Amino acid sequence: MSDESQDQILKKTVLHSTHVESNAKMVPFGGWDMPVQYADGIIAEINAVRNVAGIFDVSHMGRLEFEGENAESFLSSFLSANLPALKIGRGKYNFICNEDGGIIDDAMIYRTGDQSYLLVINAGNADIDMEWINPLVEKSTGFTMKIVTNETAMIAIQGPKAVEIIDALSNGEASGIRRFRIGSAMVAGISATLARTGYTGEDGFEIIVPADQGEKLWNVLREAGAVEAGLGARDVLRLEAGLPLNGNDLSTETNPFEAGFGRFAYFEAPNSIAGAALKRISATETARALVGFKMTGRGIPRAGLNIHESNSSNIDESNVIGMVTSGTHSPTVDGGIGMGYVEQKYSATGTKIIIDVRGRSVEAEIVDMPFYKRS
Amino acid sequence: MYPEDLKYSKEHEWVRMNGNIAEVGVTVFAQESLGDVVFVDLPEAGTDVAQFAKFGEIESVKAVSDLFSPVGGKIVEVNAAATDSPEVVNEEPYGTGWLIKVELADASQLDELMDSATYQTTLE
Numbered sequence: 001m002s003d004e005s006q007d008q009i010l011k012k013t014v015l016h017s018t019h020v021e022s023n024a025k026m027v028p029f030g031g032w033d034m035p036v037q038y039a040d041g042i043i044a045e046i047n048a049v050r051n052v053a054g055i056f057d058v059s060h061m062g063r064l065e066f067e068g069e070n071a072e073s074f075l076s077s078f079l080s081a082n083l084p085a086l087k088i089g090r091g092k093y094n095f096i097c098n099e100d101g102g103i104i105d106d107a108m109i110y111r112t113g114d115q116s117y118l119l120v121i122n123a124g125n126a127d128i129d130m131e132w133i134n135p136l137v138e139k140s141t142g143f144t145m146k147i148v149t150n151e152t153a154m155i156a157i158q159g160p161k162a163v164e165i166i167d168a169l170s171n172g173e174a175s176g177i178r179r180f181r182i183g184s185a186m187v188a189g190i191s192a193t194l195a196r197t198g199y200t201g202e203d204g205f206e207i208i209v210p211a212d213q214g215e216k217l218w219n220v221l222r223e224a225g226a227v228e229a230g231l232g233a234r235d236v237l238r239l240e241a242g243l244p245l246n247g248n249d250l251s252t253e254t255n256p257f258e259a260g261f262g263r264f265a266y267f268e269a270p271n272s273i274a275g276a277a278l279k280r281i282s283a284t285e286t287a288r289a290l291v292g293f294k295m296t297g298r299g300i301p302r303a304g305l306n307i308h309e310s311n312s313s314n315i316d317e318s319n320v321i322g323m324v325t326s327g328t329h330s331p332t333v334d335g336g337i338g339m340g341y342v343e344q345k346y347s348a349t350g351t352k353i354i355i356d357v358r359g360r361s362v363e364a365e366i367v368d369m370p371f372y373k374r375s
Numbered sequence: 376m377y378p379e380d381l382k383y384s385k386e387h388e389w390v391r392m393n394g395n396i397a398e399v400g401v402t403v404f405a406q407e408s409l410g411d412v413v414f415v416d417l418p419e420a421g422t423d424v425a426q427f428a429k430f431g432e433i434e435s436v437k438a439v440s441d442l443f444s445p446v447g448g449k450i451v452e453v454n455a456a457a458t459d460s461p462e463v464v465n466e467e468p469y470g471t472g473w474l475i476k477v478e479l480a481d482a483s484q485l486d487e488l489m490d491s492a493t494y495q496t497t498l499e
Contacts (some may be wrong), residue, residue: 025410036437041411042410042411042435042436042437043408043411043413043436232410232436235437236436291424297415298414298416300413300414300434300439303437311435328437329413329414329434329436329438331413334455336414358432358439360416
């Protein structure tokens, strides 16, 4: 018997050699060999995104195009977005949920035409998503599905200067695409699809170009002043912005309502697989809630640490009220921040909690998210 | 990168002897592997530590690592600069980024540490 996980060859994006030449530290992520940071380090990259602009290779994310008269109805069966209400040229955050309302993945769906859509899914979850989607495709007709992950590159440019940079490279066309919209433009002479979305809390674009143009675009953006940023910075930036990470904060063990994203869980589509479960969940208060918290004592929260009631004299199993699902040191907030699920009665803003940091009781307080909001 | 007057442990800590006081920190290799250091947890002065035992934790943005003391004895001083401004560990790992000073219990412990050249061969 062969152990596939041991023998698995990591996939490489078209920018892989560019990252290696930039002395990036490469790590396995979702089956891909990806840059976790470049030479100047995670904090410098975070500051660049918050103050100027950063670029991220997000070519590893799954990109699927759907086209045809039944595309809308088909996508409505497994996405939690109200697609008939989604206008052409707009995007929507949503979930892929199972029959119980559990989250298989979170995704962005863009309507690119009357009968055409682009779905962007997480790299780490792409195989699981496809195991879910493919059998549904086989049972359906009236549309085509095309996986374009390998034939395209996707680069996110994020930060206060991002739109200005892309505008200068596109004769001012880019800024005509407003927040959460998608459009096309020539960027540095490259035919590009631009989505004005991202995962950092900053303005900017996610740019899809033909795979053989990826390296050219990356280098043009660097020359224009954008700083290379890796997965390490991206994870801190998304947490500062209060955005969940599937696999950490979202899983089949939780649902959009517990996670506080009920407004992105449309369940009225008549053929929705998760519709009945999501409707039932939406009708009552969930037992737990995903909250954000800030450390008030000395310590950095990390995923997997237990959350305890604040008046516990000794932290033990009897006073566990939840678990941290994401945590880090935030250079923007200048302190430890995290997300986690707690019992509903402990979820109010201002509630004091204790994080068990490997045996040390460290005080924290539940705060409103996002931790950072762009001005 | 690895000063010749220091002794090194395989856990990537260094020791600088001054009389019977051993100054301890992490090596350039350690701080570069960690990346940006954002948190250092050290014990109180007066605590005893055994050779090669855990004495604290050091955290980067992404990861937590244990600190192991290359020598045993009583911790006589801890570096407040390292806990207050953890970036000094990246900036000057052999200088202002030192971590603890230990009153050496037994000088023969130093024989179990490596010189600069030997330590560097372990990094290859």
